[in-house]
Amino acid sequence: MTQADLVIINGHIVSHETTHKAAIAIRDGKIIAVGEESSMPPAKEVLDATGLHLLPGAIDVHVHFREPGYTHKETWESGTAAAAMGGVTTVFEMPNTNPPTATPEAFADKLTLAEQQAYVDFGIYGLMAEDNVDQLEALAECGVIGFKCFMGNTFGNLPSPSTGAMLEAFERVAPYGLRTSLHAETASIMAWRYERLRAAGRNDALAHVAARPDVVAVEAVSRAAILAEWTGARIHVLHVSSAAELRPMREAKQRGVDITSETCPHYLMMDTRDYATLGSLMRVNPPIRESADSDALWEAVRDGTLDMIATDHAPHTPNEQHNEVIWEADCGFPGVETQMPLMLTAVSEGKITLQEYVRISAVAPAKAWGLYPRKGSLTVGADADIALVDLERQEVIDQETLHSHRARATPFHGWPVKGLPVHTLVRGRFAMRDRTLQSEAKGSGLSVKRVQQMPTAKLVNSDKTLAAEIAKTSVHKEEVTS
Structure with missing residues (x-):
């Protein structure tokens, strides 16, 4: 079994629909497995997330x-x-x-x-x-x-x-x-x-x-x-x-x-x-x-x-x-x-x-x-962008x-809050760990671009756009000349 870079155990994974206890395995910035701890691959590092919720x-x-x-x-x-x-x-x-x-x-x-x-x-x-x-x-x-x-x-x-x-x-x-x-x-x-x-x-x-x-x-x-x-x-x-x-x-x-x-x-x-x-x-x-x-x-x-x-x-x-x-x-x-x-x-x-x-x-x-x-999701194949939060802190x-x-x-300023991110992972790398910024993460951020096909973009009233009307100029000139 291929080794993971990081496995997170004992945390509760939260989606927009459910919350459930599960482990997550990460390799090369991607989530490669979600499930029981016993099903996770061996890892270079294991993080015990007891008491924490894993949010996208x-x-x-x-x-x-x-x-x-x-x-x-x-x-x-x-x-x-x-x-x-x-x-x-x-x-x-x-x-x-x-x-x-x-x-x-x-x-x-x-x-x-x-x-x-x-x-x-x-x-x-x-x-x-x-x-x-x-x-x-x-x-x-x-x-x-x-x-x-x-x-x-x-x-x-x-x-x-x-x-x-x-x-x-x-x-x-x-x-x-x-x-x-x-x-x-x-x-x-x-x-x-x-x-x-x-x-x-x-x-x-x-x-x-x-x-x-x-x-x-x-x-x-x-x-x-x-x-x-x-x-x-x-x-x-x-x-x-x-x-x-x-x-x-x-x-x-x-x-x-x-x-x-x-x-x-x-x-x-x-x-x-x-x-x-x-x-x-x-x-x-x-x-x-x-x-x-x-x-x-x-x-x-x-x-x-x-x-x-x-x-x-x-x-x-x-x-x-x-x-x-x-x-x-x-x-x-x-x-x-x-x-x-x-x-x-x-x-x-x-x-x-x-x-x-x-x-x-x-x-x-x-x-x-x-x-x-x-x-935006903690599923297999997604970027391992994770906020591990303590809801009681x-x-x-x-x-x-x-x-x-x-x-x-x-x-x-001065407002009391309940619930804090404890660790922040960006594509599997700690940008913040134990409430401490990780200086080595500076410069690791990447420019994102649309990757998932959305409904096909469509220009409506294409025959009435300004560009379309301007394009008709030469046609009208030819008609006048003739």
Whole structure:
């Protein structure tokens, strides 16, 4: 019998459907056997996981690691170290860096940085903007995990594309089947309200919420879903914050639009009452809203309207986050290291089951991006991406110990949690062991690409695309000439 590199015994394996006690054997980064301990092959190392649950490593499809351009906030090294400590084995990184990931050349430069530093596997988004529509096919060919479209203003001040540009962009990317992730807030509504509120002297923390009412999300989600339906493009709604935007997402799914969505721990666990004590530290786009929104989001997680959990990990230095004038505070905070402890705490409180957590943290993102079952499952042939968690272990979140060491300030500082990842394996290698980052894992992360065949990508209304209409120009000229 072939020798395994590692056999894990006495643990409980968790899928999105069941939990059962079993052993796992790993060789060359893959799971080669799952079953009784007696059926496992001999191994170079045996790990006794008594008292631990084995979860598929979390896949965070929404992180900002700030490199290149803003390395005083975060780097690929510190960001992926935080991911490893948080039981996250794959991350998708956003394009609003400096320069933005808007061309194949910018993608190649970022890929090099990631390959040199990453502790975990990663995907890199390409930007979908007004001024790089002609670059989208080249970005798709060079290996982006998908595209990011900023329909509303956020860090980096990348201009939001017009609806016309979005339509052409969707037409261009639809045949590739790559998913476009949307910052779904309508820029013009926010800009108008922002100017009016500032002029009226509103500088308090809640003015940020007033500038971005939930209608900005309702309008943007509805508009994006219509464009996706018309073109056949696949879309993903990022950081869902309100009850109101659930309706257009449900309606789009019912119409057959390939639309997925996420929410984040801060939208589930905080509300406008927290601004009184946390002030600008809570400033994030879109804003944290009312308790009724949080309740609706929890229900949407449980009923499947919201497909997955992500973090919008967005570190800034404390000086950039804290400001009495809310408009002058940078938006966002780190989250990739605290997501799993926070959500396991929710499991312990009965808000969701452990199986539901596996669905939203690993299975759903893997399926939505065509990585399942290589990622997101603990089955034979899958990558050995495993978070071994102690559901009874209790700690208090301390921002001073977070591995996003350049920008640690978080509104979850001081929160007690129950349930922590103890070991994190990425393709069978320990990235974190016994709650200690493994320095030798730096640079071992790999770029992920779609491996499982998804439903065939199809461009709808192909005869009405802008490219098709432009191609008719020469035909009409010939008819006129003749």
